[in-house]
Amino acid sequence: MAGRVDLDGNPIKPITICMIGAGGFIGSHLCEKLMSETPHKVLAVDVYSDKIKHLLEPATLAWADRIQFHRINIKNDSRLEGLIKMADLTINLAAICTPADYNTRPLDTIYSNFIDALPVVKYCSENGKRLIHFSTCEVYGKTIGAFLPKDSPLRQDPAYYVLKEDASPCIFGPIEKQRWSYACAKQLIERLVYAEGAENGLEFTIVRPFNWIGPRMDFIPGIDGPSEGVPRVLACFSNNLLRREPLKLVDGGESQRTFIYIKDAIEAVLLMIENPARANGHIFNVGNPNNEVTVRQLAEMMTQVYSKVSGESSIETPTIDVSSKEFYGEGYDDSDKRIPDMTIINKQLGWNPKTSLWDLLESTLTYQHRTYAEAVKQAMSKTTAN
Numbered sequence: 001m002a003g004r005v006d007l008d009g010n011p012i013k014p015i016t017i018c019m020i021g022a023g024g025f026i027g028s029h030l031c032e033k034l035m036s037e038t039p040h041k042v043l044a045v046d047v048y049s050d051k052i053k054h055l056l057e058p059a060t061l062a063w064a065d066r067i068q069f070h071r072i073n074i075k076n077d078s079r080l081e082g083l084i085k086m087a088d089l090t091i092n093l094a095a096i097c098t099p100a101d102y103n104t105r106p107l108d109t110i111y112s113n114f115i116d117a118l119p120v121v122k123y124c125s126e127n128g129k130r131l132i133h134f135s136t137c138e139v140y141g142k143t144i145g146a147f148l149p150k151d152s153p154l155r156q157d158p159a160y161y162v163l164k165e166d167a168s169p170c171i172f173g174p175i176e177k178q179r180w181s182y183a184c185a186k187q188l189i190e191r192l193v194y195a196e197g198a199e200n201g202l203e204f205t206i207v208r209p210f211n212w213i214g215p216r217m218d219f220i221p222g223i224d225g226p227s228e229g230v231p232r233v234l235a236c237f238s239n240n241l242l243r244r245e246p247l248k249l250v251d252g253g254e255s256q257r258t259f260i261y262i263k264d265a266i267e268a269v270l271l272m273i274e275n276p277a278r279a280n281g282h283i284f285n286v287g288n289p290n291n292e293v294t295v296r297q298l299a300e301m302m303t304q305v306y307s308k309v310s311g312e313s314s315i316e317t318p319t320i321d322v323s324s325k326e327f328y329g330e331g332y333d334d335s336d337k338r339i340p341d342m343t344i345i346n347k348q349l350g351w352n353p354k355t356s357l358w359d360l361l362e363s364t365l366t367y368q369h370r371t372y373a374e375a376v377k378q379a380m381s382k383t384t385a386n
Ligand SMILES: NC(=O)c1ccc[n+]([C@@H]2O[C@H](COP(=O)([O-])OP(=O)(O)OC[C@H]3O[C@@H](n4cnc5c(N)ncnc54)[C@H](O)[C@@H]3O)[C@@H](O)[C@H]2O)c1
Pocket: 020, 021, 022, 023, 024, 025, 026, 027, 045, 046, 047, 048, 072, 073, 074, 075, 092, 093, 094, 095, 096, 097, 112, 116, 134, 135, 136, 137, 138, 208, 209, 210, 211, 212, 213, 218
């Protein structure tokens, strides 16, 4: 750890980071990275700590004096401002961010992504503290190309679908499509953070993650989460594979996504943390434009990879189609395609993603199989016995 320098060759001084939402998927990987590779301290704020338990116990761990867990719900806890004041930098990851909630719990979604983030921005601004705020690629909504006729040659032109931080519009569906409650709340908090920077000098960085995936993402329904819960696609498909049931393709699985390995994305966040002069005032897409697939292709690839890592043959009917209304309920809508433009992050931080989709699925599904296969088998045999 000694002799670490930033991108401009300056020595990196140890800092204290107030990380809100540290117990979630991204937070757990960021805490791991900060503990194992840097001298920084983390004040980890969350309502849950299961995903960072291995970093908090036992007290003999090498970094024990550099991480503290604070079980705090930021909706209603006066300790938050004190923690932000104690830190040099605040990273806000806290959010409801599973699509199944956006149309079924729109009020909770809007409160979580906008109202609950307001005090965090205010405390950082008033106390002269730097903020890295986690937004989403969903703020782009649908692509311009989605509105062109299906056979238009313009659909092949990147100008109509590549998403650029400083140029692309944010295109959401009508209000009755409550899917967009999340994207809209995230967009408004981005605008507020940006305005605090412009009017009050807040030092900020906004991160727009493009489908980061890997171990510890969400939950497996009925095992470490509610039986009726609907997590994001990686966990939905993992659950189907573990149970040897068909993977459900919503509305034909035609939507396209670019998936990035969590460990590649965390490298980008560390560069932002340690290079404030290059990161402040910027909005960064963080994704892997080379890993684009349709959801159907993702399902096919996950089926092949799972077969390889588990040693189990795939089932006869590996996928089934399901309507979005049946799967998510009324008010669901979807982003058609998400390819991040990488110009800004490349220029400012010299960062590029490395891991192919096949490789990231291989390591992630190895983890899923090792972590859950036995528990799923036991849960299924109990259900059959009853
Ligand atoms: N994972 C991705 O690909 C992705 C994509 C786009 C945006 N994001 C954004 O990144 C951030 C982190 O996402 P994630 O995938 O790690 O999600 P996650 O759900 O795993 O983590 C969020 C964490 O915030 C905590 N939290 C929520 N409300 C809280 C509150 N009121 N008080 C204290 N803690 C609270 C949750 O308990 C959870 O541990 C979110 O803001 C999300 O919108 C993630």
